[in-house]
Amino acid sequence: MRPLGAPGHAVVPDSVVPCAPVGDVSVQEQIDRLHDMPPDLLLKDLEQAFRPPAAHWRAAADRSDRWLPAHWRLAADRPDRWLRGYAGALADVWAVAEPLWSRARPLLDREVARVGVASVRGGADALLGSLAGRLVRDENGLVIEGVAAGVHELGDRSLVLVPMLAGKDALIVGLDDPEAVWIAYPVPAAGRLWRTDTDDLSELVGPVRAELLRTLDRPMTMTALAGGMNIPPSSLTFHCDRLVAARLIARERRGREVWIDRTPRAGALLELCLR
Template sequence: MGANVSRTTVRSELRLSSVPRVSVSISPNLTALAVVADALAGRRRGLPDAWRKAIAARVRATGHQAARPIGAPGHSVVPDSVVPLAPPLGDVPMREQLDALRDAPPDRLIRDLEQAFGPAAVPAHWRPAAARPERWLRGYANALADVWSAVEPMWRRARPLLDREIARVGVASMRGAPELLLGSLNRRVVCTGGSLFVADIEPSAYDLGDRPVVLVPMLAGEDSVIVSLDGPDAVWIAYPLPGSAALWRRPAAPAPAPAPAARVAGELSALVGPVRARLLLALDRPMTMSALATRLNLAPGGLTYHCDRLRAARLVARERRGREVWISRTARADELLDLFRR
């Protein structure tokens, strides 16, 4: 997958052998990725400085660390794990994308790195992630979540623009002019001579064949374009939503006030201890023991110990499903949390 393209005349090429089939995906995770690249990874693509600073101030240290390889100078290729639920699957809500990252087994990132770069050629900027994949996946999920907390209000305000863009794509497709539509996405994308060209610092060439093209409008800087041209089932192109530049001119989002969840966690910690409080709060849905250990950064033995204590207090339940052990909050635990949330 190609990350945000640079200001260069070097371009990747997508050869169009027939009239492409074009659709739209409303997947806000690409907006979050574009903002992560611009505000955290140093790949500046047009965000106002005030927004860039305000968003960076929201993101946890683990998120800043995970974002670094995405914007490495001279590179645009990133592993598919950066977008675990791709737009060709349909509209992808932000929560589902975050859950997919937090539940992803570490070896998936290793496989995606090997697929992107070759098993013996993982570049230096991705080696820390390859060495500790579970840490990178967790940190990257944190970065997306923190960025989304700042951008989501703007995304809601952009709904009329998104609806207008969906209609524009539909009209162009019905009128049989998808090439004109593709050429109008952004100045970094050019459609001419039977090919689509996308500015890229690591150029490559592909045949579209009979794959569809999925367009993903983003709230992002005016020069932000993210593409995946090599997917077996579809090509997708994420681009700035037309008309959205005015939204960035509003005052930058302030630093967040302490969340009610932080108060709940503090009060719950006094009752059951900090680790078990984090464990209970993390179980907003049933999870496997391995996924929960990764999310909480706990060794399996330590997690089992704390789960046993909470199980004895009738606050969690365990269930074996095949080879996996699932853990969930009990109704008693939910009632306890409700007391602290009042």
């Protein structure tokens, strides 16, 4: 992975970045594409991305070890092996990240709605300037920090915004696709998906009651909930009493069992704490 994340280098060959997000292409399809990619295509893209213009070839002695950045040389020496390793690494990452991606669905849906509303109501300029700290909207267009110097005209191409699960400073842009310019930016509040120390819900209601509310993704009996959370029934009753008083859960006796469920008020609170 080093060639793609070497500090101080922003350019990556087109063939090893995700497909331009102008259609529905699955992660597995993109991994398969890397597995099947001819090594010569990677070498061609490296040349296109990094080789100096023809007028400068003589000065560079036309040798790849002069114009190819050091962090890409290993990939260029063994392109077939590197592509297989890269595809395998992506498959391993996706195996771990897919559940997180599924958990992020409410965040992603909310961001799609936010972008749609801003576009319809004429707030696209303000929206573009708020996507990430490395994007600045001014009178001349969109200034992207960290991208190689140059001016890129949008022309008739579409501008595609791609919310992604990443740290707050992450940014990926595709400027050369003939159909669209795309900008991948961190979806707001993504960091809360992988926080394990504390969270807003725990700070509001306490860690035990926060876990209780998250566990109640469906109605459960008090017995099942106590066993699932591994706490004594007396302690569970105490916490449930407090959550009933706050109108965050409802209790109902059915025969010999007491069933509890989250209220709509609790659902709204959980959604708010994921923002």
